[in-house]
Amino acid sequence: MIKEIKLTSEYITLGQFLKKESIISSGGQAKWYLQDNPVLLNGIKENRRGKKLRPGDKLEVNQETYELR
Template identity: 85%
Template structure:
């Protein structure tokens, strides 16, 4: 099942996304999480918490797929 995530500004960072979705509770945890867990952005592995996510991007995290709108 694909979950939709609404981006309310031009972009959101990967770290902010992880916090918004309650996957992590802080930026420090986001850095650790991205080192230990595979995250795919548009099918490509991504581990930078500052990576800008924009509407139209697709994220795969912990067996969940998110479409950014």
């Protein structure tokens, strides 16, 4: 099942996304989370917490798929 996420701005960073979706509890945890957990952005492993996510991007985190709108 794909969860659709509506963006309210031009982009959101990967760290902000993880916090918004309650995958991590604070922005400071993003670096450590991304070191220990695979995150796929459009099918490619991504570990930069500042990576800009834009509408149309697909993320796979914790066996969940998210599509940004």
